[in-house]
Amino acid sequence: MQHLLWLIPTLPLAGFLILALGRYLSRTTVALVGVGSVSLSALITIIIGVNFISNPPPSGAYSQFLWTWFNASGFAPKISLYLDSLSLVFVFVITFVSALIHLYSSEFMIEDKSYARFFAYMNLFVFSMLILVLAEDLLLMYLGWEGVGLCSFLLIGFWYEKQENGLAAQKAFIITRIGDTAMAIGLFILFYQFQTLHIPALLQGASNKWQIGAPIACTVALLLLAGGIGKSAQLPLQTWLPDAMAGPSPVSALIHAATMVTAGVYLIARMHVIFERSPFTQHLVAVIGAVTLLLAGCSALAQFDIKRVLAYSTISQIGYMFLALGVGAWSAAIFHFMIHAFFKALLFLAAGAVIETQHHEHNMFKMGGLKDKMPLIFWTFLAGAMSLAALPLVSAGFYSKDQILWYAWSAEKGTAWLWLAALIGALITAAYTTRMIILTFFGESKTPLGHLPGMRITIPLVILAVLSITAGFIELPHNFGQVTIFSDLVQKTLPETRMQAGVESEFAFQLIAAIIGLSGIYLTWWTYAKNPGIIDKLKSQALPSTLHRLWFSGWFFDTIYNALFVKPFKTITSINKNDFIDQIYTALVQFTNTLNRILSLSQSGSLRWYIMGIIMGSIIILTLNILL
Amino acid sequence: MNTDISISQVLILAAILFSLGLIGVAIRRNVLFMLISVEIMLNAAGLAFIAAGAKWNQPDGQIMFLFILTMAAAEVSIGLALIMQIYHQHQSLDIDKVNEMKG
Numbered sequence: 001m002q003h004l005l006w007l008i009p010t011l012p013l014a015g016f017l018i019l020a021l022g023r024y025l026s027r028t029t030v031a032l033v034g035v036g037s038v039s040l041s042a043l044i045t046i047i048i049g050v051n052f053i054s055n056p057p058p059s060g061a062y063s064q065f066l067w068t069w070f071n072a073s074g075f076a077p078k079i080s081l082y083l084d085s086l087s088l089v090f091v092f093v094i095t096f097v098s099a100l101i102h103l104y105s106s107e108f109m110i111e112d113k114s115y116a117r118f119f120a121y122m123n124l125f126v127f128s129m130l131i132l133v134l135a136e137d138l139l140l141m142y143l144g145w146e147g148v149g150l151c152s153f154l155l156i157g158f159w160y161e162k163q164e165n166g167l168a169a170q171k172a173f174i175i176t177r178i179g180d181t182a183m184a185i186g187l188f189i190l191f192y193q194f195q196t197l198h199i200p201a202l203l204q205g206a207s208n209k210w211q212i213g214a215p216i217a218c219t220v221a222l223l224l225l226a227g228g229i230g231k232s233a234q235l236p237l238q239t240w241l242p243d244a245m246a247g248p249s250p251v252s253a254l255i256h257a258a259t260m261v262t263a264g265v266y267l268i269a270r271m272h273v274i275f276e277r278s279p280f281t282q283h284l285v286a287v288i289g290a291v292t293l294l295l296a297g298c299s300a301l302a303q304f305d306i307k308r309v310l311a312y313s314t315i316s317q318i319g320y321m322f323l324a325l326g327v328g329a330w331s332a333a334i335f336h337f338m339i340h341a342f343f344k345a346l347l348f349l350a351a352g353a354v355i356e357t358q359h360h361e362h363n364m365f366k367m368g369g370l371k372d373k374m375p376l377i378f379w380t381f382l383a384g385a386m387s388l389a390a391l392p393l394v395s396a397g398f399y400s401k402d403q404i405l406w407y408a409w410s411a412e413k414g415t416a417w418l419w420l421a422a423l424i425g426a427l428i429t430a431a432y433t434t435r436m437i438i439l440t441f442f443g444e445s446k447t448p449l450g451h452l453p454g455m456r457i458t459i460p461l462v463i464l465a466v467l468s469i470t471a472g473f474i475e476l477p478h479n480f481g482q483v484t485i486f487s488d489l490v491q492k493t494l495p496e497t498r499m500q501a502g503v504e505s506e507f508a509f510q511l512i513a514a515i516i517g518l519s520g521i522y523l524t525w526w527t528y529a530k531n532p533g534i535i536d537k538l539k540s541q542a543l544p545s546t547l548h549r550l551w552f553s554g555w556f557f558d559t560i561y562n563a564l565f566v567k568p569f570k571t572i573t574s575i576n577k578n579d580f581i582d583q584i585y586t587a588l589v590q591f592t593n594t595l596n597r598i599l600s601l602s603q604s605g606s607l608r609w610y611i612m613g614i615i616m617g618s619i620i621i622l623t624l625n626i627l628l
Numbered sequence: 629m630n631t632d633i634s635i636s637q638v639l640i641l642a643a644i645l646f647s648l649g650l651i652g653v654a655i656r657r658n659v660l661f662m663l664i665s666v667e668i669m670l671n672a673a674g675l676a677f678i679a680a681g682a683k684w685n686q687p688d689g690q691i692m693f694l695f696i697l698t699m700a701a702a703e704v705s706i707g708l709a710l711i712m713q714i715y716h717q718h719q720s721l722d723i724d725k726v727n728e729m730k731g
Contacts, residue, residue: 605727611654 002051002062005081007044008091009130011037012123019120027115031106034119038102038126042095049088053489060084060492061200063136077197082136086493089334090133090266093341097258098126100460104349105250107456108356112248118158122254125151129259133266138187138197141270145183145231148260149176155251156244165246172240179230179237183267186223189216203273210277217277224271225281225288232264232318235292239557241315242299245307249352252307257314257344262337265321269330272494276328282413286326290421293319295555297428301435302551305362306351309436312554313388314344316425320404323422327414329407330494331487335475336400338486342471343387343397346464350381353457354440357450364436369445376458378441383465387472389433389521390426392514396472401426403477405513406506412498423516430520438528477506638679645672659714659721663707670700 015037019030052062061084069077083091102122109118128147135141157169191197193216194205210217228234233241244256255261268275268285275282293316300312317340324333354377358367371378387397405426409419475486527534538544550556602613645668652665674693681689714726 603730605730607723607726608654608657615650615654 002048002057002083003064004044004048005062005064005083005134006066008041008048008095009081009127009134011041011044012127012130015123016120016127019116019123025116027110030116030119034123035099035102035106037123038095039099041126041130042099045091045095048083049092052083052085052088056492069137069140074195075191077137077139079140080136081134082199083134084493085489085491086266086269086334087133089338089490090262091130093338094126094129094133094259097341097345097464098122098254100463101250101254101258101345101349104253104352104457104460105248107454108250108352109248114158118155118248121151121154121158122251125155125255125260129263132263136199138190138199138202141199141267142184142187145227145263146180148255148263149173149180149231152176152244152255152260155255156247158247158251162246168240168243168246172244175237175240176230179227182223182230183227186220186227189220189223193220199270203271206273206277210274212277213279214277217274218281221271221275221278221281222284224267224274225285228264228267229288230264231267232261232322233315234264234288234319234322235295236557238292238296238315239554239561242308242311242554245305245311249307249348249355252311253345253348253352256311257348258341261314261318262321262341265318265325265333265337268322268325269334269494272325272330275325276495279413282326282328284326286323286408286413286418289319289322289324289326290418290425291319292316293323293425294421294428297425297432298551299554300432301428302548304365306355306364306367306436306440307348307362309364309432310344310347310351313429313432316429317344317388320401320422320425323408323418324404327407327411327418327497328495329404329411329414329497331490331497332400332403332407334490334494335486336404339387339396339400339468339471342464343384343468346380346384346461346468347388349457349464350377350384350461353377353453353461354381357452358447359450361447364439366446367440368443369441370449371441373445373449374452377453377461380458380461380465381441382437383468385433385437387468389430390513390517391521392510392517394469396468396470398514398517399472399475399477402510402513403475406477406509407497409509410499410506412500414500423513426513427516427520430517431524434521434524435528438525442529477510635679635683639676642672642676642679645669645675657722657724659711659723659726662723663704663711666707667700667704670696670703 015033018033019025025033061082063080063082065078065080067079069079102119105118105122109115112118125148128144128151130144132141132144132148135144153169153173156172157166159165160169187197190202193209194202196202196205206217230237241256241261245252247255275285296312296315296319300309300316303309303312317336321333321336321340324330324336354367354370354374355362357370357374357377361367383395386395389395390398390401392398405419405422408414408422409416474483476483539548553559602609649665649667649669649672652668653662656662656665674696677689677692677696679689681687681692711721715721718725
């Protein structure tokens with residue numbers, strides 16, 4: 001069955017082509033093609049996945065060579081797909097979550113005038129993302145990498161009539177481009193070193209040729225990391241993600257939560273050999289993750305817009321994944337990626353449904369009291385929120401996040417500081433999640449309800465809600481029965497986490513994490529539900545209000561970048577508005593124009609002048625001929 | 629009477645004829661006279677060919693003259709047709725009044 005692998009990316013591509021080229025399709029056809037292509041992909045992925053797990057290929061990976069892209073004196077990147085347990089997990093999450101989100105969109109976007117365009121972009125996005133994770137060659141992966149960047153741009157600016165949406169799209173495109181450039185340079189160095197971009201060959205070569213801590217390994221790892229943080233919205237390139245909420249809600253769910261932003265995580269996990277050769281860079285990954293999860297968590301606490309809360313929470317959760325990658329807990333990072341994809345897609349979709357019924361109101365303070373009016377949305381949202389807040393024992397998020405917390409302390413590369421950062425992050429996560437729930441669903445109703453969502457919106461929500469609760473049970477810590485289905489699978493590709501010698505019992509850490517999470521929930525509930533006045537009182541004081549402004553604006557990163565990069569650049573462009581190099585060409589044009597005016601005077605229309613010209617010309621030429 | 633005519637004499641005659649034609653084309657304002665001047669120039673060239681053919685005892689010069697004659701006939705027919713048109717359009721044969729194709 002594994003030879004069907006090529007169908008997985010091809011189906012969404014076919015869907016894109018049909019939707020992009022076929023004009024005047026009815027809305028039903030568009031929905032059928034758009035949803036159908038991705039759903040079929042998901043179905044094939046499940047079949048291939050079952051087949052892959054039940055009889056794995058002997059080398060642990062299945063490679064399907066399709067054709068040679070081009071051949072330029074020895075550099076012959078191949079279009080070939082590579083399925084191992086790491087890409088299997090990613091492909092499964094991408095196709096499965098995408099299929100649900102497409103189904104949701106088929107109802108959510110029904111009123112939109114660009115229905116076909118939306119599904120075309122979405123299908124193209126799924127195709128690019130699948131190419132990214134299935135590529136066996138780094139160049140092909142880069143194609144997917146840029147493809148998702150393009151689709152992200154197109155979908156953030158989907159409602160392009162509004163100027164700020166276009167600006168948000170440009171911001172996302174330009175900022176991720178910074179990382180992409182670094183990554184491209186990394187690829188050049190890798191090619192220079194190994195004369196190939198074939199990933200297994202690269203990893204093999206790197207582990208044979210490079211010493212641990214070699215400068216070249218460090219350089220390459222840093223450049224790849226820069227690519228990863230651009231796409232995954234980590235510090236210092238995180239500012240594009242909150243603005244990316246300008247796109248439709250399903251886009252936020254698909255691209256800016258579940259799949260695309262985790263491309264950085266995939267890249268680092270895929271190139272793990274190179275990162276292990278450079279302990280400094282790997283530690284940097286962990287530190288970036290830890291700092292990002294704290295900063296983004298604080299920002300999420302101060303937002304009004306429900307989608308911005310979720311956006312900052314995405315940045316923060318990817319910070320957890322980076323932290324796990326940095327301490328060498330590879331499978332924990334991938335596990336958290338999967339769980340996060342489920343619950344964050346759910347939260348965004350449910351938030352989209354809430355916003356829709358609240359007449360496009362994004363401000364949580366103007367919602368409220370939706371618990372009884374839309375119980376299904378409430379319960380599914382609650383399931384996602386529980387997972388996000390890592391409610392002990394009953395939510396999937398608890399198991400994945402607890403694993404990261406545990407490894408941040410106990411893994412060989414873990415430190416107490418990283419653990420502490422992750423722990424504080426867990427407290428903040430619990431706090432902003434509870435705040436969001438209380439403001440949106442409890443209290444008095446402030447905005448009248450619009451029409452309630454139908455089946456195609458609720459079915460994906462229910463499926464994702466079930467997964468957000470139960471998906472954690474495939475990987476349980478060793479004191480809870482030790483289920484290791486997931487890590488067994490992933491560790492066929494990624495190395496096992498190396499532990500420090502003589503670490504304390506895991507149970508104590510789980511208890512601390514659980515208490516921290518619960519106290520975060522309780523504190524927020526106490527503040528927002530029991531004593532609503534306390535926030536206003538706090539805001540009237542100097543320090544908390546400054547802190548609030550700082551967090552609300554995302555730590556002034558936008559302001560700083562504006563002052564540091566955007567303003568100087570704009571100044572330079574305004575000075576050089578009439579590009580001085582352009583002057584040369586303008587002068588050339590003016591010269592020819594003048595010449596034209598002068599010469600066209602000689603075209604007088606008088607035949608006798610022309611004859612005189614011919615005669616004089618002949619005489620001159622003859623004279624010259626005789627003289628010379 | 630000396631029947632030998634040297635080639636240089638013929639060529640001088642041809643040159644004079646050619647110059648007359650050229651001056652005629654250049655200074656005449658009447659289109660019809662310009663056409664006649666062009667004919668004179670063509671015949672001057674034909675005369676030069678005949679002289680050259682006689683000088684080297686080759687038939688090529690006479691053949692070329694036949695060609696020129698044919699071409700002149702065609703040219704005159706087209707030229708006259710054009711002149712007719714010009715006269716219809718402008719009620720005049722003055723070439724200086726037909727200067728609409730200015731640059």
